[in-house]
Amino acid sequence: MCGYCGCGHEHKHEHDHAHDSRIMQIEQDILGENQRFADQNRAYFTQHGILTLNLMSSPGSGKTTLLVETIRALKHRCAISVIEGDQQTDLDAQRIAATAVPVVQINTGKACHLNAHRIGHALSDLAPSNNSVLFIENVGNLVCPALFDLGEKAKIVILSVTEGDDKPLKYPHMFAEASLMIINKIDLLPYVSFNVAQCIEYARRINPHIAVLQTSATTQQGLLPWCDWLLKTHAAA
Amino acid sequence: MHELNICVNLIRILEDKIYNALPPITRIKTVWLEIGQLAGIDLDAIRFSFPIAAAHSLAKDATLEIKTQAGSAHCHNCDKNVTIASLLTPCAICGQYNYTITLGKALRVTKMETE
Ligand SMILES: Nc1nc2c(ncn2[C@@H]2O[C@H](COP(=O)(O)OP(=O)(O)OP(=O)(O)O)[C@@H](O)[C@H]2O)c(=O)[nH]1
Ligand SMILES: [Mg+2]
Numbered sequence: 001m002c003g004y005c006g007c008g009h010e011h012k013h014e015h016d017h018a019h020d021s022r023i024m025q026i027e028q029d030i031l032g033e034n035q036r037f038a039d040q041n042r043a044y045f046t047q048h049g050i051l052t053l054n055l056m057s058s059p060g061s062g063k064t065t066l067l068v069e070t071i072r073a074l075k076h077r078c079a080i081s082v083i084e085g086d087q088q089t090d091l092d093a094q095r096i097a098a099t100a101v102p103v104v105q106i107n108t109g110k111a112c113h114l115n116a117h118r119i120g121h122a123l124s125d126l127a128p129s130n131n132s133v134l135f136i137e138n139v140g141n142l143v144c145p146a147l148f149d150l151g152e153k154a155k156i157v158i159l160s161v162t163e164g165d166d167k168p169l170k171y172p173h174m175f176a177e178a179s180l181m182i183i184n185k186i187d188l189l190p191y192v193s194f195n196v197a198q199c200i201e202y203a204r205r206i207n208p209h210i211a212v213l214q215t216s217a218t219t220q221q222g223l224l225p226w227c228d229w230l231l232k233t234h235a236a237a
Numbered sequence: 238m239h240e241l242n243i244c245v246n247l248i249r250i251l252e253d254k255i256y257n258a259l260p261p262i263t264r265i266k267t268v269w270l271e272i273g274q275l276a277g278i279d280l281d282a283i284r285f286s287f288p289i290a291a292a293h294s295l296a297k298d299a300t301l302e303i304k305t306q307a308g309s310a311h312c313h314n315c316d317k318n319v320t321i322a323s324l325l326t327p328c329a330i331c332g333q334y335n336y337t338i339t340l341g342k343a344l345r346v347t348k349m350e351t352e
C-alpha cells in the first residue's frame with residue numbers, strides 16, 4: 001500500500017441501506033479526489049515555501065528547451081527541481097538531468113494529463129528543498145491538463161508562433177486557467193503569419209488578467225524578463 | 238480525452254458508494270450527472286466513454302441522465318449577472334469580457350438508481 005495516500009486499499013465503507021430507497025443521493029464532485037490530492041500538495045508547497053509552476057502547451061511548443069535555458073540562467077540564484085510528465089519515455093527528464101538539477105519523470109501511459117495523485121508520489125521521490133522553485137512540465141496537450149489542479153501556485157501556458165495566433169479562442173479553457181502566457185519561438189516570427197497583438201487580444205478576451213511574455217528559447221531573446229518574472233513570483237510566494 | 242478519465246473516476250465513486258450496501262446491490266440502473274456548460278466537458282464524449290469505463294462494473298448497462306448547468310457570470314463593467322453560453326461569450330449588455338464566472342463549472346454525480 002502506498003504511504004502517501006493509501007491508494008486503492010482504503011475504501012470508505014458507507015452503509016447506505018438500499019432497501020429503504022432504490023435511489024441513492026450522492027452529490028459528489030467527480031474530480032473531488034483529484035482536488036483533495038491537489039489541496040494536499042498545495043499545503044505541502046506552502047509549508048516548505050516551494051513555488052510550483054505547472055507548464056502546459058501543445059506538444060513541441062518548447063517547454064523543455066525553455067526549461068533547460070531557464071535552469072542554466074537561474075540555478076545559481078535559487079534551488080530548482082523539475083517533474084516531467086510525458087505519456088512515454090524519459091527523454092525530457094534526461095535533458096533536464098544534464099543541467100544537474102533534480103528531476104523525476106512521470107509516464108502517464110494512456111492518460112493525456114498529469115493528476116495530483118501522481119505529483120504527490122513524485123514529490124516523495126524528488127524531495128524538493130525548502131524555498132525552491134519546482135517546475136512541472138505537463139503532458140503536451142492544450143485541452144485536458146487545464147482541468148486537473150496539481151496544487152501549483154500558477155499555471156503557465158506556452159504557445160509557439162508556429163501554432164497560430166488563434167489558439168486562445170480555440171482552446172479557451174487552457175487560457176482561462178493560466179496566469180501567464182509565454183509566446184515562444186519568436187525567432188520564427190519573420191517566417192510565419194502570427195499576429196502577436198491579435199493573439200494577446202484573444203487571450204485577454206478569455207482571461208483579462210493573463211500576463212504575457214515573449215521568448216525564444218533557442219536565441220534566448222526575452223529570457224531576462226521571464227527570469228525576472230520568476231524571481232519576482234518566487235519572492236512573493 | 239479527459240472524459241474517459243472522468244468516467245473512470247465516476248465509476249470509482251459509484252462503486253465506493255455501493256460497497257457493503259445492505260441488501261447487496263446487484264446492478265446500477267441509472268446515474269444522474271450535472272455538468273456545467275463552462276466545465277470544459279464534451280457531453281458526447283462522456284456518453285461515449287461511460288459504457289467503456291463501466292464495462293466491468295455493476296453500472297455496465299446503466300442509463301446516463303445528464304442535466305446541464307447554464308453558465309453565468311458577474312460583469313464588472315455593468316455590475317450585473319449575465320448568461321454565458323461558453324468562455325467565448327461576451328457580456329450580453331456591454332459586449333466585453335470583463336467578468337467573473339459564477340456558475341457553470343459543475344461536474345457532479347448527484348444520484349443513482351440501483352437494484
Ligand atoms: N526556432 C525555435 N525552436 C524552438 C524554440 N524552442 C524550442 N524549439 C524547438 O522545438 C522543438 C520542440 O521543443 P521541446 O522543448 O522538446 O518542446 P516540448 O514542448 O518540451 O515538447 P513535448 O514535451 O514533446 O510536448 C525542438 O526541436 C526545439 O529545439 C524556439 O524558441 N525557437
Ligand atoms: Mg518536453
Ligand SMILES: [Zn+2]
Pocket residue numbers: 312313314315316328329330331332333
Ligand atoms: Zn457587461
